Amino acid sequence: MKQKLESxxxxxxxxxxxxxxxxxxxxxxxxxxxxxxxYIAALAGFPRTARAVGRALSKLPDNTTIPWFRVINxxxxxxxxxxxxxxxxxxxxxxxxxxxxYNGKINLKRYHWEI
DNA sequence: GCGTTGACGGCGG
DNA sequence: CCCGCCGCCAACG
Numbered sequence: 219m220k221q222k223l224e225s226x227x228x229x230x231x232x233x234x235x236x237x238x239x240x241x242x243x244x245x246x247x248x249x250x251x252x253x254x255x256x257y258i259a260a261l262a263g264f265p266r267t268a269r270a271v272g273r274a275l276s277k278l279p280d281n282t283t284i285p286w287f288r289v290i291n292x293x294x295x296x297x298x299x300x301x302x303x304x305x306x307x308x309x310x311x312x313x314x315x316x317x318x319x320y321n322g323k324i325n326l327k328r329y330h331w332e333i
Numbered sequence: 334g335c336g337t338t339g340a341c342g343g344c345g346g
Numbered sequence: 347c348c349c350g351c352c353g354c355c356a357a358c359g
Contacts, residue, residue, distance in 0.1 A: 272340035
């Protein structure tokens with residue numbers, strides 16, 4: 219993985235596959251910060267593919283080191299059914315980084331990652 | 334090729 | 347602020 223930050227903004231076939239591009243980009247989200255699906259898609263070089271980002275993340279193995287839990291939707295909400303195991307898992311990982319939810323929502327003004 | 338399916342986004346009501 | 351509708355787009359059957 220020799221890709222550097224600059225390649226995030228200028229992807230041009232910098233990655234072999236769409237999934238690789240997404241996973242790598244997600245890996246750049248700093249601890250304590252979050253990013254929306256659409257934002258990740260744009261940085262990876264595939265604007266308007268927010269939905270596909272979720273699909274790509276769903277392919278990750280359970281033991282992955284990629285911080286998939288730092289990706290939330292544009293409303294600042296975890297994109298899993300409230301109360302589901304996945305939901306609780308993601309919420310816990312975020313809390314571990316001091317990212318708090320207020321009424322189920324994360325304050326994007328405060329926690330969203332900006333390049 | 335075509336219709337369906339999502340860990341989505343934005344806008345209007 | 348909370349829906350709901352519609353647009354988007356990569357997989358999958």
